[in-house]
Amino acid sequence: QQQVKQSPQSLIVQKGGISIINCAYENTAFDYFPWYQQFPGKGPALLIAIRPDVSEKKEGRFTISFNKSAKQFSLHIMDSQPGDSATYFCAASLNRASKLTFGTGTRLQVTL
Amino acid sequence: GAVVSQHPSRVICKSGTSVKIECRSLDFQATTMFWYRQFPKQSLMLMATSNEGSKATYEQGVEKDKFLINHASLTLSTLTVTSAHPEDSSFYICSASRSGTGNYGYTFGSGTRLTVV
Numbered sequence: 001q002q003q004v005k006q007s008p009q010s011l012i013v014q015k016g017g018i019s020i021i022n023c024a025y026e027n028t029a030f031d032y033f034p035w036y037q038q039f040p041g042k043g044p045a046l047l048i049a050i051r052p053d054v055s056e057k058k059e060g061r062f063t064i065s066f067n068k069s070a071k072q073f074s075l076h077i078m079d080s081q082p083g084d085s086a087t088y089f090c091a092a093s094l095n096r097a098s099k100l101t102f103g104t105g106t107r108l109q110v111t112l
Numbered sequence: 113g114a115v116v117s118q119h120p121s122r123v124i125c126k127s128g129t130s131v132k133i134e135c136r137s138l139d140f141q142a143t144t145m146f147w148y149r150q151f152p153k154q155s156l157m158l159m160a161t162s163n164e165g166s167k168a169t170y171e172q173g174v175e176k177d178k179f180l181i182n183h184a185s186l187t188l189s190t191l192t193v194t195s196a197h198p199e200d201s202s203f204y205i206c207s208a209s210r211s212g213t214g215n216y217g218y219t220f221g222s223g224t225r226l227t228v229v
Contacts, residue, residue: 042222042223043118043222043223044156044205044220045220046219093218099146099158099161100207100218102155102156103155105154105155
């Protein structure tokens with residue numbers, strides 16, 4: 001009930017391409033869906049987040065698409081750059097004070 | 113923006129000793145702090161949730177007597193790994209949740225790489 005499933009496990013995208021990472025959740029009580037970027041040896045950094053009352057949110061090259069009925073959400077990275085090469089985690093939580101449930105992570109490599 | 117400072121960034125200790133990791137929210141009050149453990153190429157595993165002034169809530173399977181968590185103030189939480197063993201070697205990360213705002217303010221520290229030899 002608390003799981004968040006993430007795919008793919010790894011992804012290779014050419015520079016300038018679109019990177020797409022997908023997540024699915026089970027618990028319909030989740031109220032907050034963030035995406036984090038993590039570089040080796042560093043803590044995760046918030047990229048973008050969405051609440052279930054909107055279907056899409058865009059910040060710069062990063063877009064979250066949210067499908068409440070399908071219980072799925074995805075991260076799209078437009079014009080992917082080598083500097084975007086990192087591990088990306090989706091997550092979900094019940095409310096502002098609740099713990100985050102993380103997906104399993106996606107290792108993105110953007111090639112020249 | 114919200115900053116969480118975590119120290120030390122790396123620590124090597126001998127088996128059987130204890131290690132303390134500090135997590136400070138520098139520019140906001142954190143009513144709730146979370147401690148995670150991350151093994152190489154794996155996701156973050158929540159170890160415990162701590163609220164200022166009260167006992168931490170540990171996740172199932174996490175030994176509370178081995179991983180001591182103290183959240184004595186709204187800006188500081190500590191994790192002490194007691195009687196450390198090589199299998200405790202891991203990357204430990206804290207996260208702080210802001211209080212009193214309408215935002216979902218989860219800010220992560222930069223992590224601590226613990227190596228037990």
